[in-house]
Amino acid sequence: MDTSASGQKIAFLGTGKIGEALLSGLLRAGTHPADVLVTARRPERAVELAAAYGVTAVSNAEAAKLADTLILAVKPQDMGSLLDELAPHVAADRLVISAAAGIPTAWFEERLATGTPVVRVMPNTPVLVDEGMSVISGGSHATELHLARTEEIFRSVGKAIRLPESQQDAATALSGSGPAYFYFLVEAMTDAGILLGLPRSVAHDLIVQSAIGASVMLRDSGEHPVKLREAVTSPAGTTIAAIRELENHGVRAALLGALEAARDRSRELAAGGK
Ligand SMILES: NC(=O)C1=CN([C@@H]2O[C@H](COP(=O)(O)OP(=O)(O)OC[C@H]3O[C@@H](n4cnc5c(N)ncnc54)[C@H](O)[C@@H]3O)[C@@H](O)[C@H]2O)C=CC1
Numbered sequence: 001m002d003t004s005a006s007g008q009k010i011a012f013l014g015t016g017k018i019g020e021a022l023l024s025g026l027l028r029a030g031t032h033p034a035d036v037l038v039t040a041r042r043p044e045r046a047v048e049l050a051a052a053y054g055v056t057a058v059s060n061a062e063a064a065k066l067a068d069t070l071i072l073a074v075k076p077q078d079m080g081s082l083l084d085e086l087a088p089h090v091a092a093d094r095l096v097i098s099a100a101a102g103i104p105t106a107w108f109e110e111r112l113a114t115g116t117p118v119v120r121v122m123p124n125t126p127v128l129v130d131e132g133m134s135v136i137s138g139g140s141h142a143t144e145l146h147l148a149r150t151e152e153i154f155r156s157v158g159k160a161i162r163l164p165e166s167q168q169d170a171a172t173a174l175s176g177s178g179p180a181y182f183y184f185l186v187e188a189m190t191d192a193g194i195l196l197g198l199p200r201s202v203a204h205d206l207i208v209q210s211a212i213g214a215s216v217m218l219r220d221s222g223e224h225p226v227k228l229r230e231a232v233t234s235p236a237g238t239t240i241a242a243i244r245e246l247e248n249h250g251v252r253a254a255l256l257g258a259l260e261a262a263r264d265r266s267r268e269l270a271a272g273g274k
Protein backbone atom coordinates (compact mmCIF):
# COMPACT_ATOMS: atom_id res chain seq x y z
CA MET A 1 0.00 0.00 0.00
CA ASP A 2 0.97 3.64 -0.45
CA THR A 3 2.81 5.26 2.45
CA SER A 4 1.42 8.78 2.01
CA ALA A 5 -2.11 9.93 2.84
CA SER A 6 -4.28 8.91 -0.13
CA GLY A 7 -7.47 10.76 0.72
CA GLN A 8 -9.28 7.37 0.57
CA LYS A 9 -10.49 7.07 4.13
CA ILE A 10 -11.23 3.87 6.04
CA ALA A 11 -13.28 3.99 9.23
CA PHE A 12 -13.42 1.31 11.92
CA LEU A 13 -16.75 1.38 13.69
CA GLY A 14 -16.16 -0.59 16.86
CA THR A 15 -12.48 -0.91 17.60
CA GLY A 16 -12.28 -3.81 20.04
CA LYS A 17 -10.14 -6.92 19.70
CA ILE A 18 -10.56 -7.60 16.00
CA GLY A 19 -11.04 -3.94 15.01
CA GLU A 20 -7.80 -2.92 16.71
CA ALA A 21 -5.93 -5.94 15.31
CA LEU A 22 -7.02 -4.97 11.79
CA LEU A 23 -6.31 -1.30 12.36
CA SER A 24 -2.76 -1.98 13.56
CA GLY A 25 -2.15 -4.34 10.64
CA LEU A 26 -3.30 -1.82 8.05
CA LEU A 27 -1.05 0.86 9.51
CA ARG A 28 1.87 -1.58 9.54
CA ALA A 29 1.16 -2.37 5.91
CA GLY A 30 1.52 1.30 5.01
CA THR A 31 -1.93 2.87 5.26
CA HIS A 32 -1.38 6.43 6.46
CA PRO A 33 -2.88 7.21 9.90
CA ALA A 34 -4.44 10.36 8.37
CA ASP A 35 -6.57 8.04 6.21
CA VAL A 36 -7.94 6.11 9.19
CA LEU A 37 -10.90 7.01 11.38
CA VAL A 38 -12.02 5.11 14.45
CA THR A 39 -15.15 5.13 16.54
CA ALA A 40 -15.61 3.80 20.06
CA ARG A 41 -18.47 3.56 22.52
CA ARG A 42 -16.41 4.94 25.40
CA PRO A 43 -14.71 8.35 24.95
CA GLU A 44 -11.60 7.18 26.88
CA ARG A 45 -11.18 4.32 24.40
CA ALA A 46 -11.34 6.79 21.49
CA VAL A 47 -8.64 8.93 23.11
CA GLU A 48 -6.49 5.85 23.74
CA LEU A 49 -6.72 4.70 20.10
CA ALA A 50 -5.99 8.15 18.70
CA ALA A 51 -2.92 8.46 20.96
CA ALA A 52 -1.63 4.95 20.25
CA TYR A 53 -2.00 4.98 16.46
CA GLY A 54 -2.23 8.63 15.39
CA VAL A 55 -5.64 7.98 13.83
CA THR A 56 -8.66 10.28 14.18
CA ALA A 57 -11.48 9.41 16.56
CA VAL A 58 -14.91 10.49 15.32
CA SER A 59 -18.57 9.70 15.95
CA ASN A 60 -20.28 6.93 13.98
CA ALA A 61 -22.22 9.53 11.98
CA GLU A 62 -19.04 11.46 11.12
CA ALA A 63 -17.32 8.22 10.10
CA ALA A 64 -20.19 7.47 7.72
CA LYS A 65 -19.91 10.90 6.15
CA LEU A 66 -16.10 11.07 5.90
CA ALA A 67 -14.98 7.55 5.03
CA ASP A 68 -15.19 5.78 1.68
CA THR A 69 -14.94 2.37 3.37
CA LEU A 70 -16.65 1.53 6.65
CA ILE A 71 -15.49 -1.55 8.55
CA LEU A 72 -18.15 -2.57 11.07
CA ALA A 73 -16.58 -4.55 13.91
CA VAL A 74 -19.02 -4.45 16.80
CA LYS A 75 -20.50 -7.62 18.30
CA PRO A 76 -23.40 -9.10 16.31
CA GLN A 77 -25.65 -8.24 19.28
CA ASP A 78 -24.70 -4.54 18.95
CA MET A 79 -25.06 -4.36 15.19
CA GLY A 80 -28.78 -3.43 15.28
CA SER A 81 -28.27 -0.30 17.35
CA LEU A 82 -25.17 0.65 15.36
CA LEU A 83 -27.13 0.40 12.11
CA ASP A 84 -30.03 2.43 13.56
CA GLU A 85 -27.54 5.19 14.34
CA LEU A 86 -25.54 4.85 11.14
CA ALA A 87 -27.96 4.15 8.32
CA PRO A 88 -29.30 7.71 7.84
CA HIS A 89 -25.72 8.96 7.27
CA VAL A 90 -24.38 6.32 4.87
CA ALA A 91 -24.54 7.38 1.22
CA ALA A 92 -25.06 4.54 -1.25
CA ASP A 93 -21.57 5.04 -2.75
CA ARG A 94 -19.84 3.95 0.48
CA LEU A 95 -18.40 0.46 0.79
CA VAL A 96 -19.70 -1.20 3.96
CA ILE A 97 -17.65 -4.16 5.22
CA SER A 98 -18.99 -6.21 8.12
CA ALA A 99 -16.65 -8.41 10.15
CA ALA A 100 -19.48 -9.71 12.35
CA ALA A 101 -20.10 -13.41 12.74
CA GLY A 102 -23.38 -14.69 11.44
CA ILE A 103 -25.07 -11.56 10.09
CA PRO A 104 -25.82 -11.87 6.36
CA THR A 105 -25.19 -9.08 3.85
CA ALA A 106 -28.95 -8.95 3.15
CA TRP A 107 -29.55 -7.86 6.77
CA PHE A 108 -27.36 -4.78 6.18
CA GLU A 109 -28.83 -4.12 2.74
CA GLU A 110 -32.32 -3.96 4.27
CA ARG A 111 -31.17 -1.22 6.64
CA LEU A 112 -28.97 0.86 4.32
CA ALA A 113 -29.82 3.06 1.35
CA THR A 114 -30.85 1.06 -1.71
CA GLY A 115 -27.84 -0.05 -3.70
CA THR A 116 -25.25 0.31 -0.91
CA PRO A 117 -22.47 -2.23 -1.51
CA VAL A 118 -21.98 -4.57 1.46
CA VAL A 119 -19.19 -7.12 1.83
CA ARG A 120 -19.09 -9.70 4.62
CA VAL A 121 -15.64 -10.70 5.86
CA MET A 122 -14.62 -13.22 8.49
CA PRO A 123 -11.05 -12.39 9.55
CA ASN A 124 -9.14 -13.86 12.50
CA THR A 125 -6.84 -12.43 15.16
CA PRO A 126 -3.54 -13.50 13.51
CA VAL A 127 -4.03 -10.37 11.36
CA LEU A 128 -2.02 -8.94 14.28
CA VAL A 129 1.07 -10.73 12.96
CA ASP A 130 0.19 -10.48 9.24
CA GLU A 131 -0.88 -14.15 9.21
CA GLY A 132 -4.62 -13.56 9.16
CA MET A 133 -7.09 -15.72 7.27
CA SER A 134 -9.99 -13.67 5.92
CA VAL A 135 -12.98 -15.04 4.05
CA ILE A 136 -14.81 -12.57 1.82
CA SER A 137 -18.34 -12.69 0.38
CA GLY A 138 -20.06 -9.95 -1.56
CA GLY A 139 -23.66 -8.86 -1.06
CA SER A 140 -26.05 -8.21 -3.94
CA HIS A 141 -24.72 -4.70 -4.73
CA ALA A 142 -21.01 -5.47 -4.29
CA THR A 143 -19.15 -5.28 -7.60
CA GLU A 144 -15.78 -6.72 -8.57
CA LEU A 145 -14.27 -3.36 -7.61
CA HIS A 146 -15.69 -3.57 -4.07
CA LEU A 147 -14.47 -7.15 -3.64
CA ALA A 148 -11.03 -6.21 -4.97
CA ARG A 149 -10.84 -3.26 -2.55
CA THR A 150 -11.82 -5.56 0.33
CA GLU A 151 -9.19 -8.09 -0.74
CA GLU A 152 -6.58 -5.34 -0.88
CA ILE A 153 -7.37 -4.36 2.70
CA PHE A 154 -7.37 -7.88 4.13
CA ARG A 155 -4.44 -9.21 2.04
CA SER A 156 -2.27 -6.56 3.67
CA VAL A 157 -2.61 -8.53 6.93
CA GLY A 158 -2.56 -12.14 5.73
CA LYS A 159 -4.41 -14.38 3.30
CA ALA A 160 -7.83 -13.57 1.93
CA ILE A 161 -10.08 -15.77 -0.17
CA ARG A 162 -13.56 -15.33 -1.62
CA LEU A 163 -16.27 -17.86 -0.80
CA PRO A 164 -20.01 -17.91 -1.44
CA GLU A 165 -21.87 -16.34 1.46
CA SER A 166 -23.63 -19.68 2.10
CA GLN A 167 -20.23 -20.96 3.36
CA GLN A 168 -19.51 -18.07 5.73
CA ASP A 169 -20.89 -19.76 8.85
CA ALA A 170 -18.66 -22.78 8.21
CA ALA A 171 -15.67 -20.52 7.55
CA THR A 172 -16.38 -18.72 10.82
CA ALA A 173 -16.25 -22.08 12.63
CA LEU A 174 -12.96 -23.03 10.95
CA SER A 175 -10.80 -19.95 10.60
CA GLY A 176 -12.65 -17.18 12.47
CA SER A 177 -12.70 -19.18 15.71
CA GLY A 178 -9.83 -21.45 14.65
CA PRO A 179 -6.96 -19.75 16.50
CA ALA A 180 -8.80 -20.31 19.80
CA TYR A 181 -8.78 -24.09 19.30
CA PHE A 182 -5.01 -24.09 18.85
CA TYR A 183 -4.51 -21.93 21.95
CA PHE A 184 -6.75 -24.31 23.87
CA LEU A 185 -4.63 -27.29 22.75
CA VAL A 186 -1.40 -25.52 23.65
CA GLU A 187 -2.79 -24.67 27.08
CA ALA A 188 -3.86 -28.30 27.67
CA MET A 189 -0.55 -29.73 26.43
CA THR A 190 1.39 -27.32 28.62
CA ASP A 191 -0.60 -28.62 31.60
CA ALA A 192 0.38 -32.12 30.50
CA GLY A 193 4.02 -31.01 30.66
CA ILE A 194 3.43 -29.92 34.27
CA LEU A 195 1.90 -33.32 35.00
CA LEU A 196 5.08 -34.92 33.62
CA GLY A 197 7.20 -32.79 35.95
CA LEU A 198 8.49 -30.04 33.66
CA PRO A 199 8.63 -26.40 34.75
CA ARG A 200 5.76 -24.44 33.17
CA SER A 201 8.02 -22.17 31.11
CA VAL A 202 9.90 -25.15 29.68
CA ALA A 203 6.66 -26.99 28.89
CA HIS A 204 5.32 -23.82 27.21
CA ASP A 205 8.43 -23.38 25.06
CA LEU A 206 8.51 -27.05 23.98
CA ILE A 207 4.88 -27.01 22.94
CA VAL A 208 4.88 -23.60 21.26
CA GLN A 209 7.97 -24.35 19.18
CA SER A 210 6.49 -27.75 18.24
CA ALA A 211 3.30 -25.95 17.15
CA ILE A 212 5.30 -23.46 15.07
CA GLY A 213 7.39 -26.21 13.46
CA ALA A 214 4.31 -28.31 12.69
CA SER A 215 2.47 -25.26 11.27
CA VAL A 216 5.34 -24.31 8.96
CA MET A 217 5.60 -27.92 7.74
CA LEU A 218 1.84 -28.04 7.14
CA ARG A 219 2.04 -24.82 5.13
CA ASP A 220 5.30 -25.37 3.24
CA SER A 221 5.86 -29.10 2.73
CA GLY A 222 2.88 -29.71 0.47
CA GLU A 223 2.35 -32.99 2.35
CA HIS A 224 -1.00 -34.25 3.63
CA PRO A 225 -1.31 -33.99 7.45
CA VAL A 226 -1.73 -37.77 7.67
CA LYS A 227 1.66 -38.24 5.99
CA LEU A 228 3.29 -35.73 8.33
CA ARG A 229 1.80 -37.48 11.36
CA GLU A 230 2.87 -40.91 10.09
CA ALA A 231 6.45 -39.65 9.85
CA VAL A 232 6.36 -38.93 13.60
CA THR A 233 4.65 -42.19 14.53
CA SER A 234 7.30 -44.91 14.95
CA PRO A 235 6.24 -48.57 15.21
CA ALA A 236 5.53 -49.51 18.83
CA GLY A 237 6.75 -46.05 19.80
CA THR A 238 5.65 -43.13 21.96
CA THR A 239 3.47 -41.25 19.47
CA ILE A 240 1.11 -44.14 18.75
CA ALA A 241 0.64 -44.61 22.51
CA ALA A 242 -0.56 -41.00 22.71
CA ILE A 243 -2.70 -41.26 19.57
CA ARG A 244 -4.48 -44.30 21.01
CA GLU A 245 -5.43 -42.22 24.06
CA LEU A 246 -6.72 -39.38 21.82
CA GLU A 247 -8.82 -41.85 19.81
CA ASN A 248 -10.07 -43.55 23.01
CA HIS A 249 -11.29 -40.19 24.27
CA GLY A 250 -13.03 -39.35 21.01
CA VAL A 251 -10.96 -36.24 20.29
CA ARG A 252 -11.64 -36.44 16.54
CA ALA A 253 -15.40 -36.71 17.16
CA ALA A 254 -15.18 -33.89 19.70
CA LEU A 255 -13.61 -31.64 17.07
CA LEU A 256 -16.29 -32.51 14.52
CA GLY A 257 -18.94 -31.64 17.12
CA ALA A 258 -17.15 -28.50 18.27
CA LEU A 259 -16.87 -26.97 14.82
CA GLU A 260 -20.48 -27.92 14.06
CA ALA A 261 -21.51 -26.09 17.26
CA ALA A 262 -19.54 -23.00 16.18
CA ARG A 263 -21.20 -23.11 12.74
CA ASP A 264 -24.63 -23.40 14.40
CA ARG A 265 -23.90 -20.50 16.76
CA SER A 266 -22.89 -18.35 13.78
CA ARG A 267 -26.26 -19.17 12.20
CA GLU A 268 -28.03 -18.19 15.42
CA LEU A 269 -26.29 -14.82 15.36
CA ALA A 270 -27.72 -14.17 11.89
CA ALA A 271 -30.45 -11.93 13.22
CA GLY A 272 -28.07 -10.01 15.46
CA GLY A 273 -29.41 -12.40 18.12
CA LYS A 274 -28.55 -12.80 21.80
N1 LIG B 1 -12.39 -11.55 18.08
C1 LIG B 1 -12.24 -12.28 16.98
O1 LIG B 1 -11.33 -13.13 16.89
C2 LIG B 1 -13.13 -12.06 15.81
C3 LIG B 1 -14.27 -11.28 15.89
N2 LIG B 1 -15.06 -11.10 14.79
C4 LIG B 1 -16.26 -10.27 14.86
O2 LIG B 1 -15.84 -8.97 15.14
C5 LIG B 1 -16.82 -8.30 15.92
C6 LIG B 1 -16.15 -7.71 17.16
O3 LIG B 1 -15.63 -8.76 17.93
P1 LIG B 1 -14.53 -8.47 19.05
O4 LIG B 1 -13.53 -7.51 18.50
O5 LIG B 1 -14.09 -9.78 19.53
O6 LIG B 1 -15.43 -7.75 20.15
P2 LIG B 1 -15.05 -6.56 21.15
O7 LIG B 1 -16.13 -6.54 22.17
O8 LIG B 1 -13.62 -6.69 21.57
O9 LIG B 1 -15.15 -5.26 20.22
C7 LIG B 1 -16.32 -4.62 19.89
C8 LIG B 1 -16.11 -3.15 20.14
O10 LIG B 1 -17.19 -2.42 19.61
C9 LIG B 1 -17.49 -1.34 20.49
N3 LIG B 1 -18.86 -0.89 20.20
C10 LIG B 1 -20.03 -1.49 20.47
N4 LIG B 1 -21.05 -0.75 20.03
C11 LIG B 1 -20.52 0.35 19.45
C12 LIG B 1 -21.06 1.48 18.81
N5 LIG B 1 -22.36 1.62 18.68
N6 LIG B 1 -20.21 2.40 18.30
C13 LIG B 1 -18.87 2.26 18.42
N7 LIG B 1 -18.29 1.20 19.02
C14 LIG B 1 -19.11 0.28 19.54
C15 LIG B 1 -17.32 -1.94 21.87
O11 LIG B 1 -17.16 -0.95 22.83
C16 LIG B 1 -16.05 -2.78 21.64
O12 LIG B 1 -14.88 -2.02 21.86
C17 LIG B 1 -17.90 -9.31 16.22
O13 LIG B 1 -18.99 -9.08 15.39
C18 LIG B 1 -17.24 -10.66 15.94
O14 LIG B 1 -18.19 -11.59 15.46
C19 LIG B 1 -14.73 -11.63 13.58
C20 LIG B 1 -13.63 -12.39 13.44
C21 LIG B 1 -12.75 -12.72 14.54
Ligand SMILES: O=C(O)[C@@H]1CCC=N1
Pocket: 101, 172, 176, 177
Ligand atom coordinates in the same frame (compact mmCIF):
# COMPACT_ATOMS: atom_id res chain seq x y z
O1 LIG C 1 -16.30 -15.94 18.93
C1 LIG C 1 -16.82 -15.19 18.09
O2 LIG C 1 -18.07 -15.09 18.03
C2 LIG C 1 -15.96 -14.40 17.14
C3 LIG C 1 -16.28 -14.71 15.71
C4 LIG C 1 -15.15 -15.55 15.22
C5 LIG C 1 -14.16 -15.44 16.27
N1 LIG C 1 -14.60 -14.78 17.29
